[in-house]
Amino acid sequence: MIATSLKLPPKKLACLTSLAALCLWPLSASAQATNLVTNGTFDSGVADPWWGAASTSTDNPADKSLAVTDGRLCVTMTAGGKNPWDVSLGLSGLALEANKYYRIQFSASADVDRTIKFKTGFGDKPYTDYFIKTIPISTTPKDFDFTYLNLRNDPMTQFQFQIGSMAGVVCVDNISITEVAAPVLQPYVTPSVTGQPLKSRPNVVKFGTAVDTPIFLSSPLHDQIVAGEFNMITPANSMKMNLIQPTQGVFDFTDTDALVTWANQNGLEFRGHPLVWHTQAPGWLTGGTFTKDQMVAIMYAHIDALMGRYKLPYWDVVNEAVDEANLAQGYRSTFWYNTIGPEFIDLAFQRARMDDPNAKLFYNDYNIEQLGNPKADRVFQMVQDLKNRGIPIDGVGLQGHYFVTPDGGTSGLPDMQAIRDNMKRYADLGLEVHITECDLRIGKPLDDNKLALQTAFYRDLLQVCVDAPNCSHFTVWGLSDIDSWVPSTFKDYDYAHLWDSNFMPKPGYQEMTKVMAKYNADGTPVGGGSTGASTDSGGCSFQPAKAPRSAAASLLLLGVFGAGLARRRKRARAS
Numbered sequence: 025m026i027a028t029s030l031k032l033p034p035k036k037l038a039c040l041t042s043l044a045a046l047c048l049w050p051l052s053a054s055a056q057a058t059n060l061v062t063n064g065t066f067d068s069g070v071a072d073p074w075w076g077a078a079s080t081s082t083d084n085p086a087d088k089s090l091a092v093t094d095g096r097l098c099v100t101m102t103a104g105g106k107n108p109w110d111v112s113l114g115l116s117g118l119a120l121e122a123n124k125y126y127r128i129q130f131s132a133s134a135d136v137d138r139t140i141k142f143k144t145g146f147g148d149k150p151y152t153d154y155f156i157k158t159i160p161i162s163t164t165p166k167d168f169d170f171t172y173l174n175l176r177n178d179p180m181t182q183f184q185f186q187i188g189s190m191a192g193v194v195c196v197d198n199i200s201i202t203e204v205a206a207p208v209l210q211p212y213v214t215p216s217v218t219g220q221p222l223k224s225r226p227n228v229v230k231f232g233t234a235v236d237t238p239i240f241l242s243s244p245l246h247d248q249i250v251a252g253e254f255n256m257i258t259p260a261n262s263m264k265m266n267l268i269q270p271t272q273g274v275f276d277f278t279d280t281d282a283l284v285t286w287a288n289q290n291g292l293e294f295r296g297h298p299l300v301w302h303t304q305a306p307g308w309l310t311g312g313t314f315t316k317d318q319m320v321a322i323m324y325a326h327i328d329a330l331m332g333r334y335k336l337p338y339w340d341v342v343n344e345a346v347d348e349a350n351l352a353q354g355y356r357s358t359f360w361y362n363t364i365g366p367e368f369i370d371l372a373f374q375r376a377r378m379d380d381p382n383a384k385l386f387y388n389d390y391n392i393e394q395l396g397n398p399k400a401d402r403v404f405q406m407v408q409d410l411k412n413r414g415i416p417i418d419g420v421g422l423q424g425h426y427f428v429t430p431d432g433g434t435s436g437l438p439d440m441q442a443i444r445d446n447m448k449r450y451a452d453l454g455l456e457v458h459i460t461e462c463d464l465r466i467g468k469p470l471d472d473n474k475l476a477l478q479t480a481f482y483r484d485l486l487q488v489c490v491d492a493p494n495c496s497h498f499t500v501w502g503l504s505d506i507d508s509w510v511p512s513t514f515k516d517y518d519y520a521h522l523w524d525s526n527f528m529p530k531p532g533y534q535e536m537t538k539v540m541a542k543y544n545a546d547g548t549p550v551g552g553g554s555t556g557a558s559t560d561s562g563g564c565s566f567q568p569a570k571a572p573r574s575a576a577a578s579l580l581l582l583g584v585f586g587a588g589l590a591r592r593r594k595r596a597r598a599s
């Protein structure tokens with residue numbers, strides 16, 4: 025324990041956390057709570073039983089030495105490797121139980137500003153991180169305090185700090201892990217200026233958000249907002265192949281089970297994401313050598329296992345199979361494509377249809393929102409071909425990732441009319457479109473102009489989806505800036521989401537609720553009048569078309585969208 029550090033009782037310490045939301049928790053850590061960490065204060069002057077590890081890989085070599093300095097445990101790295109996990113500081117053999125809440129507290133600092141991670145995870149193979157958080161630390165020791173729901177029985181849990189990726193010194197102190205009672209929150213009240221949460225007009229558009237496991241397990245406020253404002257969730261990571269099938273044939277459904285159960289309990293739809301993707305794939309797959317037949321069998325086994333366990337309304341069956349770099353080839357070069365050939369897409373959809381005839385099957389990708397964009401046009405052509413050949417596909421997920429550049433430039437903003445036109449051509453094919461991963465990242469620093477662009481973006485893209493009869497779902501890729509995939513993926517960007525890092529709603533959220541307030545619950549416009557929706561799109565509107573449709577196209581549309589044509593919307597068939 026560092027001599028100058030505050031020794032506050034647990035209740036006060038909780039409110040020193042950077043996560044103000046956690047202060048809302050009635051902390052119930054009782055005086056008797058046992059600290060599972062032995063030697064978390066380093067008062068004895070020794071590091072033991074804490075251990076350090078450093079990567080020995082020639083690509084990203086690291087080294088470390090541990091010492092207790094001024095009552096804190098400090099790790100000195102003359103090389104930090106490339107990744108946070110290239111240097112770790114850990115404690116083995118903690119006994120954690122499933123479905124109990126644990127409170128993790130510590131203080132951390134570094135010789136310069138840097139980002140580290142802390143986590144709990146299996147100590148044995150298959151190695152799994154089951155609660156992992158990224159935190160910024162600086163020269164001033166900062167207290168951290170997280171309570172999370174542990175989902176796994178694990179008598180040999182490892183608690184770890186991942187501190188690599190650059191040389192330097194990182195110090196930790198006052199580390200404790202204690203079991204605490206379940207948190208309780210006040211009932212949710214929507215902050216919407218309209219008095220109605222986003223989810224209140226499901227006949228117009230249903231709202232979804234990606235939910236990542238760590239925030240889901242550690243922030244009741246996050247979960248409360250998601251349940252209060254959204255109609256659907258998509259797992260941000262838990263269904264990805266590296267996490268759900270970490271070893272060939274060995275599935276870990278724990279995290280997804282918890283999310284699905286929670287979604288059911290709260291009346292939320294669940295989007296399966298993704299079944300076949302080249303990213304976040306397990307090492308046994310990417311590092312293995314498989315014949316075409318073996319690869320098909322692996323793909324089928326994965327689809328069967330997930331679709332067999334979870335009966336969901338929507339699945340992203342194939343994700344991101346086309347890229348700009350390989351437009352001439354038509355498909356992205358991935359281990360799926362390279363081993364099986366382009367028919368991996370046909371096979372995936374056919375298998376998915378066989379596994380669950382009731383699920384709607386989607387192809388999902390980014391930069392495919394706008395007609396005229398070369399990748400969007402290539403994907404349309406591919407999907408049209410799938411449809412023409414009778415491959416079972418029900419819709420296309422338009423991810424919807426956009427940006428404002430650091431200098432405020434708008435090159436990363438969409439042409440809304442081109443999106444309307446794109447949605448229309450999918451409607452003409454008889455396909456649904458969903459906005460599946462929307463966000464608008466802002467180049468740092470944030471300013472009022474950039475925020476205004478973001479606000480208008482969310483409002484206008486929602487209106488485009490509302491106006492398109494084949495667009496029933498608008499999903500954002502994460503609720504708030506505190507839990508964003510953006511800063512670690514695009515280093516000059518942040519602030520992408522509808523809630524800020526204190527879980528306060530942004531203007532974009534309010535504008536979206538205003539769009540929704542233009543409609544009655546049955547999907548008709550309030551007052552029967554104009555909704556402000558653009559009608560000059562040639563549109564994805566089934567109001568009388570300006571140009572007559574061909575008889576065949578009209579029949580197709582009637583067949584697909586049938587009874588819903590008279591109303592604005594589409595919900596009846598979408599759920």
Ligand code: XIL
Pocket residue numbers: 236260261343423461509
């Ligand atoms: C992202 C997750 O949000 C991150 O946490 C993870 O590190 C990388 O993947 N397109 C997709 C999503 O289809 O699955 C990706 O999710 C974002 C881009």
